[in-house]
Amino acid sequence: MLIVQKYGGSSVANAERIRRVARRVAGVRAEGHDVVVVVSAMGDTTDDLINLVQEITDNPPEREMDMLLSTGEQVSIALLAMAVKDLGYQVISLTGAQVGIMTDNVHTKAKILNVDTSRLQDELKQGKIIVVAGFQGVNSANDITTLGRGGSDTTAVALAVALKADLCEIYTDVDGVFTADPRVVPDAVKLAEISYDEMLELAHLGAGVLHPRSVELAMQYGLPLHVRSSFNHNLGTIVKEAGNMEKSLLVTGVAYDLDVAKIGLYNVYDKPGIAFKLFKALADENVNVDMIIQGAMRDDRNDIAFTCSQGDLKKALAVVERLQPELGSSGYTSDSGVAKVSIVGAGMASNPGVAAMMFEAISEQGINLEMISTSEIKISCVLKAEEVTKAVRALHRKFNLAGGTSSQGFC
Amino acid sequence: MLIVQKYGGSSVANAERIRRVARRVAGVRAEGHDVVVVVSAMGDTTDDLINLVQEITDNPPEREMDMLLSTGEQVSIALLAMAVKDLGYQVISLTGAQVGIMTDNVHTKAKILNVDTSRLQDELKQGKIIVVAGFQGVNSANDITTLGRGGSDTTAVALAVALKADLCEIYTDVDGVFTADPRVVPDAVKLAEISYDEMLELAHLGAGVLHPRSVELAMQYGLPLHVRSSFNHNLGTIVKEAGNMEKSLLVTGVAYDLDVAKIGLYNVYDKPGIAFKLFKALADENVNVDMIIQGAMRDDRNDIAFTCSQGDLKKALAVVERLQPELGSSGYTSDSGVAKVSIVGAGMASNPGVAAMMFEAISEQGINLEMISTSEIKISCVLKAEEVTKAVRALHRKFNLAGGTSSQGFC
Numbered sequence: 138m139l140i141v142q143k144y145g146g147s148s149v150a151n152a153e154r155i156r157r158v159a160r161r162v163a164g165v166r167a168e169g170h171d172v173v174v175v176v177s178a179m180g181d182t183t184d185d186l187i188n189l190v191q192e193i194t195d196n197p198p199e200r201e202m203d204m205l206l207s208t209g210e211q212v213s214i215a216l217l218a219m220a221v222k223d224l225g226y227q228v229i230s231l232t233g234a235q236v237g238i239m240t241d242n243v244h245t246k247a248k249i250l251n252v253d254t255s256r257l258q259d260e261l262k263q264g265k266i267i268v269v270a271g272f273q274g275v276n277s278a279n280d281i282t283t284l285g286r287g288g289s290d291t292t293a294v295a296l297a298v299a300l301k302a303d304l305c306e307i308y309t310d311v312d313g314v315f316t317a318d319p320r321v322v323p324d325a326v327k328l329a330e331i332s333y334d335e336m337l338e339l340a341h342l343g344a345g346v347l348h349p350r351s352v353e354l355a356m357q358y359g360l361p362l363h364v365r366s367s368f369n370h371n372l373g374t375i376v377k378e379a380g381n382m383e384k385s386l387l388v389t390g391v392a393y394d395l396d397v398a399k400i401g402l403y404n405v406y407d408k409p410g411i412a413f414k415l416f417k418a419l420a421d422e423n424v425n426v427d428m429i430i431q432g433a434m435r436d437d438r439n440d441i442a443f444t445c446s447q448g449d450l451k452k453a454l455a456v457v458e459r460l461q462p463e464l465g466s467s468g469y470t471s472d473s474g475v476a477k478v479s480i481v482g483a484g485m486a487s488n489p490g491v492a493a494m495m496f497e498a499i500s501e502q503g504i505n506l507e508m509i510s511t512s513e514i515k516i517s518c519v520l521k522a523e524e525v526t527k528a529v530r531a532l533h534r535k536f537n538l539a540g541g542t543s544s545q546g547f548c
Numbered sequence: 549m550l551i552v553q554k555y556g557g558s559s560v561a562n563a564e565r566i567r568r569v570a571r572r573v574a575g576v577r578a579e580g581h582d583v584v585v586v587v588s589a590m591g592d593t594t595d596d597l598i599n600l601v602q603e604i605t606d607n608p609p610e611r612e613m614d615m616l617l618s619t620g621e622q623v624s625i626a627l628l629a630m631a632v633k634d635l636g637y638q639v640i641s642l643t644g645a646q647v648g649i650m651t652d653n654v655h656t657k658a659k660i661l662n663v664d665t666s667r668l669q670d671e672l673k674q675g676k677i678i679v680v681a682g683f684q685g686v687n688s689a690n691d692i693t694t695l696g697r698g699g700s701d702t703t704a705v706a707l708a709v710a711l712k713a714d715l716c717e718i719y720t721d722v723d724g725v726f727t728a729d730p731r732v733v734p735d736a737v738k739l740a741e742i743s744y745d746e747m748l749e750l751a752h753l754g755a756g757v758l759h760p761r762s763v764e765l766a767m768q769y770g771l772p773l774h775v776r777s778s779f780n781h782n783l784g785t786i787v788k789e790a791g792n793m794e795k796s797l798l799v800t801g802v803a804y805d806l807d808v809a810k811i812g813l814y815n816v817y818d819k820p821g822i823a824f825k826l827f828k829a830l831a832d833e834n835v836n837v838d839m840i841i842q843g844a845m846r847d848d849r850n851d852i853a854f855t856c857s858q859g860d861l862k863k864a865l866a867v868v869e870r871l872q873p874e875l876g877s878s879g880y881t882s883d884s885g886v887a888k889v890s891i892v893g894a895g896m897a898s899n900p901g902v903a904a905m906m907f908e909a910i911s912e913q914g915i916n917l918e919m920i921s922t923s924e925i926k927i928s929c930v931l932k933a934e935e936v937t938k939a940v941r942a943l944h945r946k947f948n949l950a951g952g953t954s955s956q957g958f959c
Contacts, residue, residue, distance in 0.1 A: 152603030186623070192563030193627055194634040201633070204641050205626035208619035212597070215616035216604055222612070223605040230615050234645075235690055256690075279646055279667075 138303040139261075140165055143175040143271065143293035147310040148367035149213050150180030158308075158367060159220035162266060166226055171261050173300065175271040175293040176217055178209025199244035203273070203283045207233070210270035210289070218268045228266040231256065233273035233281070238292065240274035240282045247274055247282035248350075249291065252299035269296060287348030294351045298358045305360055307347060308367035313374030314339065314346055316538035317391040321529050324539040328389065329372075332379035335389045338481040338515045342392035352376065379483050387491060388482040388536040393525050397427070398450040398473040399507065400457060401442040406465040412441065415464060418456045424449045428477070428510040428517060438465075442508060444519060447473050475507060476525045479517040480532055492516050498535035502527050549714040550672075551576055554586040554682065554704035558721040559778035560624050561591030569719075569778060570631035573677060577637055582672050584711065586682040586704040587628055589620025610655035614684070614694045618644070621681035621700070629679045639677040642667065644684035644692070649703065651685035651693045658685055658693035659761075660702065663710035680707065698759030705762040709769045716771055718758060719778035724785035725750065725757050727949035728802040732940050735950040739800065740783075743790035746800045749892040749926045753803035763787065790894050798902060799893040799947040804936050808838070809861040809884040810918065811868060812853040817876040823852065826875060829867045835860045839888070839921040839928060849876075853919060855930060858884050886918060887936045890928040891943055903927050909946035913938050 142162065149155050158176075165172050186205055190197050197205075214230035221228040237253025260267050271289025274282050284291050290307060297305035314336065317325040331339075333356035340349040346364055355362050355376065365373025405411055412431065419426055428444045445453050450473055457469050478499075485491045495516055499506060504527065508519035520528060533539065553573065560566050569587075576583050597616055601608050608616075625641035632639040648664025671678050682700025685693050695702050701718060708716035725747065728736040742750075744767035751760040757775055766773050766787065776784025816822055823842065830837055839855045856864050861884055868880050889910075896902045906927055910917060915938065919930035931939060944950065 152600060155604060189563060189623075189627060190630060193566060194630045196634065197630045198633050201626045201629045201641060204629070204643075205623060208622045208626075211619045211622070212600075212616060215612045215619075216600060218612045218615070219601060219605045219608045222609050223607065230612060232615075232692075281643075 139171040139173070139300055140304045140306065141173045141175065141293050141297040141300065141302045142306045142308060143289055144177065144308045144367055145289065145310065146177040146180050146182070148308050149176055149217065152216070155179075155213075155216050156220045159217060159224055161367065162217075162221055163224045163226050166266050173257065173261075173267045173269060173296055173302070174217065175269050175289055175296060176210060176213040177271050177289040178206075179213055179216075182209040182212065200280060203244045203281050206283055207270070207273040207281045210272050214268045214270045221266055221268070226266055227264050228268060229260050230268040230270075231260075232270045233292070234275035234279070236269055236296075238274035238295070240276055240284070242276045242278070242280075242282070244280075244282055246285035247276065249274055249284065249295045252295050254299050257296070257300060284350075287351070290348035290351035291354060294354045294360060294362070297360055298354065302360075304363065305355070306363045306365060307351075308365060309346060310366065310368065311346065312366045312369070312371055313364050314376070315390065317529055317533045318393070321393070321526050322391070322533045322539075325533065326538065326540055328374050330375045330377065331389055332483050333376060334379060334514055335481050335483050336376045338479070338512070339390055339392055342394055342477070342479045342481065342515070342517070347376070387484040387488060388480045388532075388538065390481050391529050391532045391536075391538065392479045392481065393529050394477045394479075395522060395525065396446050396448075397444050397475050397477045397519065398447045398453075398471060399442060399444050399475050399519060400450070400453055400469060400471045401440065402457060402461075402464065402466040402469045403440055404438040404465065404467040405441055407437050407439045411439075411464055415441065415456075415460060416443075418460055419445075419453060422452045422456055424453045424456065426453075428508055428519065430508050430510070444475075444477070444508065474522050475519050476522040477517050477519055478525060478528045478532065479515050480536065481515045483514050485514050485516070494535055495532060498531045499528055502531050504528055550582040550584070550711055551715045551717065552584045552586065552704050552708040552711065552713045553717045553719060554700055555588065555719045555778055556700065556721065557588040557591050557593070559719055560587055560628065563627070566590075566624075566627050567631045567634075570628060570635055572778065573628075573632055574635045574637050577677050584668065584672075584678045584680060584707055584713070585628065586680050586700055586707065587621060587624040588682050588700040589617075590624050590627075593620040593623065611691060614655045614658075614692050617694055618681070618684040618692045621683050625679045625681045632677055632679070637677055638675050639679060640671050641679040641681075642671075643681045644703070645686035645690070647680055647707075649685035649706065651687055651695070653687045653689070653691075653693070655691075655693055657696035658687065660685060660695065660706045663706050665710050668707070668711060695761070698756075698762070701759035701762035702765060705765045705771060705773070708771055709765065713771075715774065716766070717774045717776060718762075719776060720757060721777065721779065722757065723777045723780070723782055724775050725787070726801065728940055728944045729804070732804070732937050733802070733944045733950075736944065737949065737951055739785050741786045741788065742800055743894050744787060745790060745925055746892050746894050747787045749890070749923070750801055750803050753805055753888070753890045753892065753926070753928070758787070798895040798899060799891045799943075799949065801892050802940050802943045802947075802949065803890045803892060804940050805888045805890075806933060806936065807857050807859075808855050808886050808888045808930065809858045809864075809882060810853060810855050810886045810930060811861070811864055811880060811882045812851065813868060813872075813875065813877040813880045814851055815849040815876065815878040816852055818848050818850045822850075822875055826852065826867075826871060827854075829871055830856075830864060833863045833867055835864045835867065837864075839919055839930065841919050841921070855886075855888070855919065885933050886930050887933040888928050888930050889936060889939045889943065890926050891947065892926045894925050896925050896927070905946055906943060909942045910939055913942050915939055
């Protein structure tokens with residue numbers, strides 16, 4: 138078998154952990170498998186480098202950020218290769234550029250265009266374990282690019298797809314994908330399986346176990362991912378096609394996101410092009426708008442509300458302030474003390490009652506819903522940030538996600 | 549003018565120093581010159597990385613050491629490029645591989661074979677300041693190599709030669725090349741000029757201002773080097789052809805090296821091949837032998853003594869122990885409590901009296917000489933380590949290196 142493994146920053150945070158990862162990798166090789174290992178930067182390396190930058194400039198060129206940050210993974214691969222070699226195995230480390238991970242030119246959030254597998258194939262043929270720097274690639278100008286936060290997941294999936302690997306394991310510091318954040322919901326349980334769609338919603342919702350782009354890529358090529366812990370040998374969560382699963386959960390998990398700000402505009406004109414004008418202007422300022430609600434209040438006027446990340450709030454308010462006359466709005470409000478709570482489940486689409494159950498669970502806690510947004514496989518609510526824990530726990534209970542028997546919570 | 553500048557690790561040890569280097573570089577660009585800047589790793593970065601390695605393995609593969617250590621310079625170039633950009637100048641950082649600094653395959657002490665100047669020329673044509681990672685290159689397998697300790701000097705000289713630069717400035721944390729270590733000899737003076745040959749002897753003698761290989765390369769291509777401080781704007785020391793200098797100093801400087809161990813063998817056979825056998829065996833074990841003394845004691849027996857670095861003493865003693873029967877030696881001694889003191893000067897060759905002056909100065913201090921070795925432009929003595937300061941000061945005084953008038957110390 139050819140196995141691609143990815144280890145995150147916490148799995149290689151110090152020398153002792155690097156040696157542990159080396160033993161795990163060597164163990165797989167000893168079983169006769171070919172192994173390609175993708176690693177992230179050690180623990181806090183990236184943050185340390187960013188702190189250095191802040192001492193130098195407020196406005197670092199993105200090309201130079203990539204030049205800088207890519208060193209973190211280069212340190213990891215060299216040290217891991219040393220640790221593997223120390224166990225008596227043939228091993229070689231390769232940077233993204235050395236592998237030939239070709240990307241577009243968008244520094245700090247580049248997309249992988251192509252993976253040249255020739256050197257990988259060569260080194261595998263020589264019986265070597267290959268340790269590849271995650272998160273990085275190289276563009277057509279031979280400049281180093283990085284793939285954005287969590288990009289090492291994407292590197293691992295892209296290598297697994299390009300090499301037609303039999304297995305792609307994503308090692309992290311938790312046991313897999315849970316029905317809710319175990320720090321908030323102590324009886325949250327690990328999911329044995331989850332569909333790409335659901336994982337994608339959870340990834341986007343900030344569950345943070347897998348990078349959304351890596352899930353998209355795995356889905357596109359039908360590559361199953363095994364999300365598991367590098368600190369034990371437990372089976373984790375398999376991310377795969379929904380069709381393969383025995384039964385579809387009504388609700389798979391509860392996620393929350395505290396990085397939410399809400400902006401509301403009152404009494405904007407109810408005529409074509411108004412929403413376009415607003416959201417085009419926000420996009421032009423690179424404000425990433427998440428939920429959008431528009432409600433007809435009277436014949437000729439609407440209220441519009443939307444959410445964005447707290448970091449984008451200032452930019453968003455400047456746009457709203459500027460456009461107010463054009464939109465005809467009589468005023469606006471903003472609130473950064475809110476959060477988003479979501480339930481995700483592939484079985485939801487065919488079960489309209491799920492939304493009602495969600496609202497019931499939340500109202501039973503006396504919590505007010507400020508915004509609601511739904512998709513085929515998720516329902517998200519905005520509520521006061523201080524109510525998040527109560528809401529997440531209530532939803533986890535309502536949909537019986539802690540289980541016990543499999544009869545409940547399934548549709 | 550095209551100016552190549554090299555800044556050492558202490559010149560870029562923190563954000564504030566990096567910004568200072570950026571201002572200096574920008575100043576040169578503002579005067580209308582093209583600038584290529586070579587930088588080393590920040591301050592203690594290399595030592596920190598080596599400490600990490602020691603937590604992982606006693607025997608790191610050299611290829612992976614290069615993969616690891618080359619990140620230090622990559623961090624420096626990214627940060628310096630950001631700082632230069634912050635001042636409003638066009639700038640780009642390039643790794644050794646991106647420049648096309650081709651080396652041989654000898655990891656950790658690679659030699660530069662060729663510098664591809666095409667990308668450098670391109671970027672210069674676009675008006676950019678170029679910041680290049682020192683100390684590193686790439687071999688024909690596209691693997692990262694490093695040039696060994698002080699290799700950034702060599703990078704700077706190689707780039708200056710390849711680009712036919714008008715000037716090559718080596719910035720360091722001292723004002724230039726001194727007649728002796730100012731920490732030992734408070735009245736040591738900065739030399740305005742020094743010949744390649746003399747600099748080479750001083751570099752080899754551990755004066756440490758310039759890497760010997762960089763001096764050899766500069767000499768080979770007749771490139772003058774300007775060694776100066778990055779902490780002020782004083783003129784430093786020009787390293788150039790001896791022929792250009794107005795007058796040749798009898799003694800240019802006094803150097804010392806504390807990293808010396810001495811081994812003596814008694815009564816080895818006096819027959820052809822004995823020295824060869826010993827020093828071949830030492831070379832095979834990569835013991836770098838420095839001074840060798842052989843004196844005829846009786847008709848058929850010799851004593852042989854040699855010095856090596858203290859780090860090589862253990863390996864050297866193992867060789868001596870093993871070869872003793874073959875060499876016929878009756879015993880051996882070793883001493884790591886010794887040091888080497890040397891005087892260097894291009895005018896020395898034609899002045900045999902210099903050696904006598906040296907021995908006189910040392911004997912006046914009641915210091916015993918244990919070994920003596922001479923070349924065309926230097927005389928080295930081995931003596932007890934604790935006598936070094938006294939000996940260096942006495943020699944500096946004897947040859948009137950602190951000067952005052954130029955009439956003394958010159959020939």
